[in-house]
Amino acid sequence: MPYNYNNMFSKSCEYGLRAIIYIAQQTAQDNKVSLTTISDAIDSPQAFTAKVLQQLTRNEIVKSIKGPYGGFVIEHEKMDVVKLSDVVAILDGDSIYTGCGLGLKKCNENSPCPLHFKFIEIRNQLKKMLETTTLAMVVKDMDTETFFLKR
Amino acid sequence: MPYNYNNMFSKSCEYGLRAIIYIAQQTAQDNKVSLTTISDAIDSPQAFTAKVLQQLTRNEIVKSIKGPYGGFVIEHEKMDVVKLSDVVAILDGDSIYTGCGLGLKKCNENSPCPLHFKFIEIRNQLKKMLETTTLAMVVKDMDTETFFLKR
DNA sequence: TTTATAACGGATAAGTTTGTCTGTTATTAA
């Protein structure tokens, strides 16, 4: 098994999060951004990123505008409403922060796997972080720290 | 994208962890267990589990014994030495608890991605948990709580 | 020494994710 490394999120989700953060940041400055601009800014495969953005569009996380001068924006009222967990749930599902670490479907508080109480803390912390972080919060943070979305 | 759900670990790693925990528990009772017994106990595809166990054997996490009355055991002195992180590192690599949440290779303390300081806490906690939990500890816990490694 | 057993190793197949290509649809400006 040659290529075995496993990230927290799938590529779809990584690109989706990076894209949404970039769009949010641009939206906050009243810029509308095209797919080309986005995939260039976050260094992701363009056509694949298009698919990911389509999903986020269908789920009304972003708004897409067709035609010349079109692109993607996030409606202002969404900035405080959309959480990282919304994006992750759409693209990867929620099993990363709700499922059992050993992949056991029936594992729970009452009949726990041997690692249940080791994992529950971490999963809950991840869950809490994703569910309490809005796009507005991420964008606000980006004012202060060095901005970085490539490679 | 129809089948997108993402667990913390790959299937290889899930099976590997379940297998090693089962073997450790049996070893603690001086039982040697065969592949058939293992894959039956942890409800995993037998041939695939064999491959995973081969990797763990090559990396000297478990000891395999060929021939009749053969099987897998964990040498007693290993029980306090082998950590969950060792198994995970072999089967999935360590990027789940060392890599950037957005998949950015150059992301670090000095040039952080917008979510770096949100993720670092969680990753460190996961890292710490995996690196400080030995097989002996897991087996010991299993005395008290309900034992559960299937489905 | 033979036979049965159980792990090992390589090849192959099936399933899923990741990525590309090509044409279509909507919309803006000229």
Added chain:
DNA sequence: TTAATAACAGACAAACTTATCCGTTATAAA
């Protein structure tokens, strides 16, 4: 109304993970 632009949609392809199959090797017991 036409031409250009940019998102959309579906098909297709490549890469990787998951899973199976089958013959080989080591070893214990008869």
